[in-house]
Amino acid sequence: MSAPTGGMSRARCVELDRADPLASRRGAFVLDEGRIYLDGNSLGPLTHAARRRVQEVLDHEWGRDLIAGWNLHGWIDLPARLGARIAPLIGAAAADVVVGDSTSVNLFKLAASFMRDAAPRTRVVTELGNFPTDLYVLQGLADLMPGRVELAAVPRGDVAGAIDERTALVVLTHVHYKTAETYDLAEVTAAAHERGAAVLWDLSHSVGALPVDLGSARADLAVGCTYKYLNGGPGAPAFLYVRPDLQARLEPAIAGWLGHEAPFAFDDDYRPAAGVARHCAGTPGILGMAALDGALEVFDGLDLIALRAKSLALTDLFIGLVEARCAPHGLELVTPREPARRGSHVSFRHPEGYGIIQALIARGVTGDFRAPDVLRFGFTPLYTRYVDVWDAVEALVAVLDGREWSRTEHRHRRTVT
Amino acid sequence: MSAPTGGMSRARCVELDRADPLASRRGAFVLDEGRIYLDGNSLGPLTHAARRRVQEVLDHEWGRDLIAGWNLHGWIDLPARLGARIAPLIGAAAADVVVGDSTSVNLFKLAASFMRDAAPRTRVVTELGNFPTDLYVLQGLADLMPGRVELAAVPRGDVAGAIDERTALVVLTHVHYKTAETYDLAEVTAAAHERGAAVLWDLSHSVGALPVDLGSARADLAVGCTYKYLNGGPGAPAFLYVRPDLQARLEPAIAGWLGHEAPFAFDDDYRPAAGVARHCAGTPGILGMAALDGALEVFDGLDLIALRAKSLALTDLFIGLVEARCAPHGLELVTPREPARRGSHVSFRHPEGYGIIQALIARGVTGDFRAPDVLRFGFTPLYTRYVDVWDAVEALVAVLDGREWSRTEHRHRRTVT
Numbered sequence: 143m144s145a146p147t148g149g150m151s152r153a154r155c156v157e158l159d160r161a162d163p164l165a166s167r168r169g170a171f172v173l174d175e176g177r178i179y180l181d182g183n184s185l186g187p188l189t190h191a192a193r194r195r196v197q198e199v200l201d202h203e204w205g206r207d208l209i210a211g212w213n214l215h216g217w218i219d220l221p222a223r224l225g226a227r228i229a230p231l232i233g234a235a236a237a238d239v240v241v242g243d244s245t246s247v248n249l250f251k252l253a254a255s256f257m258r259d260a261a262p263r264t265r266v267v268t269e270l271g272n273f274p275t276d277l278y279v280l281q282g283l284a285d286l287m288p289g290r291v292e293l294a295a296v297p298r299g300d301v302a303g304a305i306d307e308r309t310a311l312v313v314l315t316h317v318h319y320k321t322a323e324t325y326d327l328a329e330v331t332a333a334a335h336e337r338g339a340a341v342l343w344d345l346s347h348s349v350g351a352l353p354v355d356l357g358s359a360r361a362d363l364a365v366g367c368t369y370k371y372l373n374g375g376p377g378a379p380a381f382l383y384v385r386p387d388l389q390a391r392l393e394p395a396i397a398g399w400l401g402h403e404a405p406f407a408f409d410d411d412y413r414p415a416a417g418v419a420r421h422c423a424g425t426p427g428i429l430g431m432a433a434l435d436g437a438l439e440v441f442d443g444l445d446l447i448a449l450r451a452k453s454l455a456l457t458d459l460f461i462g463l464v465e466a467r468c469a470p471h472g473l474e475l476v477t478p479r480e481p482a483r484r485g486s487h488v489s490f491r492h493p494e495g496y497g498i499i500q501a502l503i504a505r506g507v508t509g510d511f512r513a514p515d516v517l518r519f520g521f522t523p524l525y526t527r528y529v530d531v532w533d534a535v536e537a538l539v540a541v542l543d544g545r546e547w548s549r550t551e552h553r554h555r556r557t558v559t
Numbered sequence: 560m561s562a563p564t565g566g567m568s569r570a571r572c573v574e575l576d577r578a579d580p581l582a583s584r585r586g587a588f589v590l591d592e593g594r595i596y597l598d599g600n601s602l603g604p605l606t607h608a609a610r611r612r613v614q615e616v617l618d619h620e621w622g623r624d625l626i627a628g629w630n631l632h633g634w635i636d637l638p639a640r641l642g643a644r645i646a647p648l649i650g651a652a653a654a655d656v657v658v659g660d661s662t663s664v665n666l667f668k669l670a671a672s673f674m675r676d677a678a679p680r681t682r683v684v685t686e687l688g689n690f691p692t693d694l695y696v697l698q699g700l701a702d703l704m705p706g707r708v709e710l711a712a713v714p715r716g717d718v719a720g721a722i723d724e725r726t727a728l729v730v731l732t733h734v735h736y737k738t739a740e741t742y743d744l745a746e747v748t749a750a751a752h753e754r755g756a757a758v759l760w761d762l763s764h765s766v767g768a769l770p771v772d773l774g775s776a777r778a779d780l781a782v783g784c785t786y787k788y789l790n791g792g793p794g795a796p797a798f799l800y801v802r803p804d805l806q807a808r809l810e811p812a813i814a815g816w817l818g819h820e821a822p823f824a825f826d827d828d829y830r831p832a833a834g835v836a837r838h839c840a841g842t843p844g845i846l847g848m849a850a851l852d853g854a855l856e857v858f859d860g861l862d863l864i865a866l867r868a869k870s871l872a873l874t875d876l877f878i879g880l881v882e883a884r885c886a887p888h889g890l891e892l893v894t895p896r897e898p899a900r901r902g903s904h905v906s907f908r909h910p911e912g913y914g915i916i917q918a919l920i921a922r923g924v925t926g927d928f929r930a931p932d933v934l935r936f937g938f939t940p941l942y943t944r945y946v947d948v949w950d951a952v953e954a955l956v957a958v959l960d961g962r963e964w965s966r967t968e969h970r971h972r973r974t975v976t
Contacts, residue, residue, distance in 0.1 A: 172622050181626045188622040196846065200613060204793055205589045205605040209598045209925060217793055244841020246815035247664060258703055270827055275816035275841065278829040282814025286675055287704070295827065369842070376621055376634055376845035397699025398663035399692035408930055410687050410712065412695040424661020424692065425786070428793035429613065429846040508626060513825055 150463065155528035163445075164452055168525040170440045171373075178507045178530045178537075183347060183487045183520030186373030186437070195436030199429060211428070220431040221400070221422050227438045228372070228381050231446070232345060232364065233355030238383055240418045241368070241434065242400075242426050245346055245380040246275045248365040249313070251421050252342055252382055253283055254395035256311055256363065257291045263310035263338070267294045269301050273319045276344055280313060302333060309339040316354065317347035317485030320512050322457075322477045324348075324485055328359040335360070340388075346370060349381075351453060351486035351522065353446040356383060363388070371486065371522060372441075374434035379427060384418050398423030440524060452523035453486045456531055460488050460519065463535040471542040476516065487520040497547025498538075504546075505537045567880065572945035580862075581869055585942040587857045588790075595924045595947045595954075600764060600904045600937030603790030603854070612853030616846060628845070637848040638817070638839050644855045645789070645798050648863070649762060649781065650772030655800055657835045658785070658851065659817075659843055662763055662797040663692045665782040666730070668838050669759055669799055670700055671812035673728055673780065674708045680727035680755070684711045686718050690736045693761055697730060719750060726756040733771065734764035734902030737929050739874075739894045741765075741902055745776040752777070757805075763787060766798075768870060768903035768939070770863040773800060780805070788903065788939060789858075791851035799838055806834050815840030857941060869940035870903040873948055877905050877936065880952040888959040893933065904937040914964025915955075921963075922954045 159165055172188040173179060179187060199205075203215040212218050225239035232239070243251070257266065266280055277295060284293040296304045305312055312334045317324050327343060334341045340362035348354050350371030356364055364383040368374035384392060394414055399405050400422040403413040414420035458481065464473060473490040492498060492515060499511040509519040519534070541547065576582055589605040590596060596604060616622075620632040629635050642656035649656070660668070674683065683697055694712060701710040713721045722729055729751045734741050744760060751758045757779035765771050767788030773781055781800040785791035801809060811831055816822050817839040820830040831837035875898065881890060890907040909915060909932060916928040926936040936951070958964065 179625060185621075185626045185628075187625055188617065193617050193622070196613065196617060199793075200605065200610050204602075205610070208596060208604055209602045209927065210920075211602075211793060243660065243664065244815070244844075246817075246841035247660065247813060250813045250815075250840070254703060273816075274819065274822075274825050274827070277827055278814040278816055278819060279840075281829045282811060285810060285814075286671060286812055367842075376616075376628060377842040377848075379844065380841070393702060394699060395703055396664060396667045397695040397702075398661070398667075399690075399695055400663075402691065402695060405691075406930070408691050410691070410694055412698045423667070423696075424663035424797070425784075425794040427661075427795065427844055427847040429850055430844040431794075433846055503627075510626065513823070 150459065152529060152532045155532040158528040162452065162528070163448055164523055165527070167440055168527070171525045173525055176506065178534050180507065180509045180519040180521065180526070180534060182373070182522035182525070183351070183370050183518070184510055185369055185376055186371060186522070187525065188375070189373055189437050189440055191439040192373065192375065192433045192436035195432040196429060199432045204428070217426065217428050220428065220435065221426050222419060224431060224434055224438070225381060225418070228349065228368070231349055231354065231441060232366070232383065233353070233357040234383050235357070235386070238386055238418055239381055240422060241379050241381045241431065242422050243380060244377070245344070245365055245367045246279055248380050248382040249276060249342070249344065250279045250283065251395050252363045252365060252384070253280060253311065253313065254287070255392045255421070256340065256342070257283065257287060258393065258395065259391070260310035261290065263308055264290055264292045265294055265308040266291055266311045266313060267296065267301060267304045267309050268313040269298050270295050271298065272315055273344065273346065276313060276315060305334055305337050305339050307338065309337065312339055312341045313344070314341065315344040315347065319347055320476070320516050320518070321489055322347070322485035322487045324483050327354065327361065331359045331361050347485055347487070350441065352450045361385065368434050372434065373437040375430065375437070377430070378434050379430050382418065382421055384421070389417050394420045396423045400424060400426070449523050453521060454481045454484070456521035456523065456526055456528070457484060457486065457488050459528065459531045460521065460535065463531065464490065464538065467535060467539050468542055486522065487518055489516050489518045491515050492517060494547040498541055501541040501546035501549070502537055505541065507534045507537045567876065569946060569949045572949045575945040579869065579945070580865055581940055582944070584857055585944070588942045590942055593923065595951050597924065597926045597936040597938065597943070597951060599790070599939035599942070600768070600787050600935070601927055602786055602793055603788060603939065604942065605792070606790055606854050606857055608856040609790065609792065609850045609853035612849040613846060616849045621845070634843065634845050637845065637852065638843050639836060641848060641851055641855070642798060642835070645766065645785070648766055648771065648858060649783070649800065650770070650774040651800050652774070652803070655803055655835055656798055657839060658796050658798045658848065659839050660797060661794070662761070662782055662784045663696055665797050665799040666693060666759070666761065667696045667700065668812050669780045669782060669801070670697060670728065670730065671704070672809045672838070673757065673759070674700065674704060675810065675812065676808070677727035678707065680725055681707055681709045682711055682725040683708055683728045683730060684713065684718060684721045684726050685730040686715050687712050688715065689732055690761065690763065693730060693732060722751050722754050722756050724755065726754065729756055729758045730761070731758065732761040732764065736764055737893070737933050737935065738906055739764070739902035739904045741900050744771065744778065748776045748778050764902055764904070767858065769867045778802065785851050789851065790854040792847065792854070794847070795851050796844060796847050799835065801835050801838070811837045813840045817841060817843070866940050870938060871898045871901070873938035873940065873943055873945070874901060874903065874905050876945065876948050877938065877952065880948065881907065881955065884952060884956050885959055903939065904935055906933050906935045908932050909934060911964040915958055918958040918963035918966070919954055922958065924951045924954045
C-alpha cells in the first residue's frame, strides 16, 4: 500500500466520521453496519420511518379502517402534503409542489400543458444524452401534437445557442444522470427567459442531494424523482412544480378527477382545481405515498448547506483516492472536477466497466454501470461515511490489481436509474 | 318483525353460507368476524397475501437487497406479470394486458394513442353521467388535440344513436358506478364495429366481480381499476388492454422509458416496445404492485361463473329484503332488477341518503353515498356472506324506523370510488 493517497488514511477517515454533523442520520436507515452502498442515486435505502408508515397503512389505515382511510388518515391530501414537504428542498413554496404519478408522466403533463398554449412558438429544446425518458417523452409529444411541438435535441454544448425566438420551452436535467455535471440553474433559466422561453427542470438527480432554489431562479416548471436521494422506495411517486404565476394559465393535459375543483361533487363537467393540484390525475397510490411520507422524515430540520458540504467532501475524497491509487489502470474521470459543477455521484469510464462493477458488488461495494462503459458511484451524505469511501477505493484497487472483472459473468444487467 | 321477507330468514341465510362454495375465500381477507363491509366496490379489503407480499418487499427485496431488487425479485417484470394474472378475469390473453399508472392516466394513454391516427374520424362518443374521470380525461383530450378529437357526451339512451360515420371511438364504463347497470359488452362492441368505430371499455366496476370476455367480443381497448373488486389497495396501479391486432398500430401517447424496446440501452431515440408494453411509461411503483400481486392470489383457480352466481344471489336477496321490509320508507331502487343488466352493487335513492349511510356506518354496516341522493351497497362474493345481507337489512330497517339519519352530523363526506 505504497501508492500516494494525498495525505489521507483510513484513520483520518474515521476521524472525519467522528466529527461529521450528519453522522447520526445513518441510524435512520435500514443498513447493515458493513454495507457500502454507493447506489442511493439510483435507489435510496429503506428508512425505519418509511417501514413504520407502510406498516401503519397495512395494519390500521387500510387493513382496519378500509374505505374510511381516505378521510380518517388524510390519504386524499397526501399529494399536497408530500409536495409541501419536498418544497423546501427545491426552493419552492409549500403550495407549489404536488406529488403523484411517475417522473415520465409528470414531465409529459407539464410539457404538454405548456406547449398547448405556446403558439406561435413551437420549439422545445433539450440535450442529447439527457436521461432517456426525458427525450422519449418529448419525442412522443412532438408526434402527438404535430405543428405545435417541434423537438430540437442538441449536444450539451449547443443548448444555449439553440434557444431562439422560436423556442417555447427548454427541458434540461439539473444533474446529469451519467456524468453528474450540473447546469447553473439560475443562469440557464435567466438566459432562456431573456429569449422569451421557459425552462422545465428535471431535478431527479438533485433533490435531496444538493440545495436547489427554483424560487430565486424564477424557474418555470420542474419535475423530479423521489426514489433516489429522497429514499421513497422503488418506483415511488414523483413530484411536479409550477411557478405560482403560471399555475392559473396552464390547463392540465391529463384532466383527471383528482385535479377537479370539486372531485367529490361527481359533476359531468371538468373544472380545474386552483394551483398545481389540477395536474393530479387519478387516485393516489397510498402505499407508495406512505413510504415516501416516512422517508422524508430524515430531511426534517436538515441543513442543506451541510449536506452539500459533506457531499462534496465525499466526492472530492473519492476522486482523489481513485486517481492517486488507481492511476495505472486507465480509469477516466467523466464527472467534473470543479465542485460547483458536480452533483452527488462520481463516474469513471473504463472498457471493463461492467465487470468491474460486478466484482465490486461481489466484494460488498454497490455501485452501478451505465452502458457502454461508465462506472457510477453515488455518495449520499445522509448515510455514506468517509471510511466507506476509503474502503470502496480499497476494493476497487483490489479488483483492478487482480483483474477480477474477467472472472464475472457477462450477462446483461438491467438496473433502474 | 312481522314485515314480509319473501320466505327468507336469518336461519336460511346461515344455511346458504354453509352451502356456499366460495365461503372459504373469506379467510383470505383481513376482516373481523362481525364486520359487514359493503364497500368493496370502492376499496377492497386487505388480504393476508397482500400484506405478506408488501412485508417481503420491505424486509427483503428493498430493505435488504436494495438496487439488486430490480433483477433478483423481478420488479421490472411486474407490469407484465400482473397483467398476465388479470388477463383471465377479462377474457384476454396474458400478453395483452399490462399494469401501471392510474385508470385516469391509462384511459388518457389509450384514447390519445387511438385518436392520434384516427383521421378522418374525429368523434369520441361517451355517456353523460359516466364516471367523472372518464368524462374529464376525454374533455381534456379534446382540448389538447383540437381538430382531431371532438367529444360527444350524450345521455345513456342516446349512445347507440350517436355512433355514426364520424365516430372513431366509443368510451363506456361496463358497469355504471352509481346504478350498477351493465352494458352488453359484446353487443355494443359489435354495433360500434358495424359503424366503423372502436370501443374503449372501462372495466373498473366489473373486473373481479363478473366475468368479462373482451376476446370473444373483439373489444378494441380496455382499462380498469384494481383497488375495487381486485383488492389491490388504496390507489393501486391500474391495467390496460389492447386487442392484439391493434397493438403494433398504436403509438404510445406517453413515450416513457419503460415502454422502450430496450429500456436499459439508454439510447437517445425512442423505439416502442412490441405489444402493450409500449404503453408503460415510468418506473413501476413496486409497493403498490406487490400488494396487488398478493391480492390476486385469491383469484387463483376461481370459478368466475360461481362468482357471478353468488353475486347475483346476494344482490337479489338484498333487493328483495329491502323492498319487502323497507317499503314504507320510500327507498327507490336505481339498480336494474333484471340480473343480466346488474353489476355487483345495489343502489337506492333516498332524500336522506347521506344521513342513512352515516347511521349505518355507526351500526357497523359500511356502504357509501354518492351525491346527491344515492345509497350504494357493494356485494363482493369473495367475502360477503348471506347473513351479512340479512344483518345489513336489519340495520337499515332500524335506521329508517328510528329516523337515525337526523342524528348524524351533515358534514361533507369525501370518498374515493
